[in-house]
Amino acid sequence: MDSGKSIRNLAVSLHSLLGLKTHLTSNWVKSISDIIKTLPSEKSVDMQPTNSDTDDDDDGDGDDDSVSKIKDELTFLTNYINQLNIKRRQILHEFLDLKGNIRVFCRIRPITGGENFGHLRPVVASNSNEVVLKLMDNKTKSYNFDQVFHPGSSQDQVFTEVEPIIKSVIDGYNACIFAYGQTGTGKTFTMEGSADTPGIVPRAIEALFKQAVDCNHAFLISFSMLEIYMGNLKDLLVPKPTKVTDPMAPCLSIQADPKGEIVIGNLVAIEVNDFNQALRLYRLGCRLRTTASTNSNLTSSRSHCMIRVAITCFDAAERRRETNKLWLVDLGGSERVLKTKASGKRLDEGKAINLSLSALGDVISSLQRKRHHIPYRNSKLTQVLKDSLGDDSKTIMLVHVSPKEEDLCETICSLNFATRAKSVHLGNEDTTVSRQISFWCIVLLHYLL
Ligand SMILES: Nc1ncnc2c1ncn2[C@@H]1O[C@H](COP(=O)(O)OP(=O)(O)OP(=O)(O)O)[C@@H](O)[C@H]1O
Structure with a gap:
């Protein structure tokens, strides 16, 4: 398998997931950072032989192991993000409910x-x-x-x-x-x-x-x-x-x-x-x-x-x-x-x-x-x-x-x-800030639902 390409793609995926980090925990980010640190650099990946003729079988197994570890981690993270999205939706709902009101x-x-x-x-x-x-x-x-x-x-x-x-x-x-x-x-x-x-x-x-x-x-x-x-x-x-x-x-x-x-x-x-x-x-x-x-x-x-x-x-x-x-x-x-x-x-x-x-x-x-x-x-x-x-x-x-x-x-x-x-x-519905909030709520809802 083209492990170098897989690893590169995974690194890219992980980096893009980090773009969503606003609502993620520091543990999450730390585990991502740790994974990225363990990835071979792009240069070293490029230099690795990609055909099965390589005579260094140990290295190949090592790559496979780390790729499957990362895949597991990605599955875990994806599930985690899904859970967070559910929570975020709930919070958003409560936020809209709270917006501009005193609750008694x-x-x-x-x-x-x-x-x-x-x-x-x-x-x-x-x-x-x-x-x-x-x-x-x-x-x-x-x-x-x-x-x-x-x-x-x-x-x-x-x-x-x-x-x-x-x-x-x-x-x-x-x-x-x-x-x-x-x-x-x-x-x-x-x-x-x-x-x-x-x-x-x-x-x-x-x-x-x-x-x-x-x-x-x-x-x-x-x-x-x-x-x-x-x-x-x-x-x-x-x-x-x-x-x-x-x-x-x-x-x-x-x-x-x-x-x-x-x-x-x-x-x-x-x-x-x-x-x-x-x-x-x-x-x-x-x-x-x-x-x-x-x-x-x-x-x-x-x-x-x-x-x-x-x-x-x-x-x-x-x-x-x-x-x-x-x-x-x-x-x-x-x-x-x-x-x-x-x-x-x-x-x-x-x-x-x-x-x-x-x-x-x-x-x-x-x-x-x-x-x-x-x-x-x-x-x-x-x-x-x-x-x-x-x-x-x-x-x-x-x-x-x-x-x-x-x-x-x-x-x-x-x-x-x-x-x-x-x-x-x-709330004062006419303020620009309120309008902006409403706009972003709609955008967020669209994105989340
Ligand atoms: N939900 C509750 N469950 C059990 N005990 C309660 C509950 N609410 C009040 N109490 C008890 O009733 C008594 C009076 O409550 P508390 O001192 O909290 O009243 P307060 O409204 O703060 O009074 P004040 O305005 O005079 O300070 C206390 O002994 C308290 O433990």
Whole structure:
């Protein structure tokens, strides 16, 4: 057989496959590179005798072996590419679904130990998109969301629905995932989780690192964590001073850079090389969060906790930005001050949380109505999230509700808030960028299907 020609052709095939490398793993590329390294150079191939008269039988067998090895590898790679294409198609579908929209999920907290079942008229999730509230006189009220997680839903199920947004982050979009809801309804459980059942934050960071490796570009990832407590920003990676002589942490400030990207002055951003480094920082930050016991929750978060993962990539022209960010936000719980009977500091904290949540509602409502003026400036929360809530960003809101009848008023408020958010259309269809995206989506679909 003409082994020289075969080897040359294989090398060409391998090189052309490398042209598709954008979505291939680094292992894939490494194995390709290793194969190519083992190929004889074109010159040496040309010089090899091609007829069977050669008296060096060992060399011939060696070539045959390496050709069949490469063929096997090619078959494997072709199958692998096919699998990737299926995945890519799925992602594309989700991308189109996500494009220009805020997605709203609802999670219903399960009844936890010690709660009275007796006179419950529970909130019911009738299917995966609808929440039905049972009201007086056999009346019901239903709400539709992109996804509804009933009380038995696992952290895994929640994350599976959230995960596609991580791909958008790798593609260069700013993204924001936030947990909203009445105090004690499970926001921290969803975002942080526990050691056995990790929540969205650890899972999202892990997925981000994995996808960054898989997409075969060099990324620089940095981690920051802050809380907004009583209207002030506090860096959660800077320990509180314990002695009077300890230096005070510098104040954090919110500015916009010339491109309109939000910059938080003095916020510590630590470069992390792997998931475990990021997780250690996250745990450190969680310990510094302001929590307190309230009538509704033994460890109530008294602030908005915000995790920012910034991703920079210098060598990927197809990304939308060089640096973009993923915000993971555990909002403070909305509460009816009369009901919680909070007083003193707890009352002030509750009021500050309610004020900023209402500012968030106003921003969302203005986005929904496509107003020219969006009142981002009315709270620190909306100022910080300004470039991750508007056009050209991806948002997931997880609204949390209680299953208890006594919380029905708060549940209705939360579901109304979430319903308003659901109809926000964040994309501006007329922008050139949007048109280009649509064009490339069509081209890609054509290519993939
Ligand atoms: N899906 C769930 N499965 C099991 N336990 C849950 C779930 N959701 C919430 N819980 C439990 O309910 C309690 C209150 O939850 P959590 O502290 O997460 O509420 P929260 O909304 O963050 O409250 P706050 O706004 O006051 O901080 C916790 O003990 C938590 O473990």
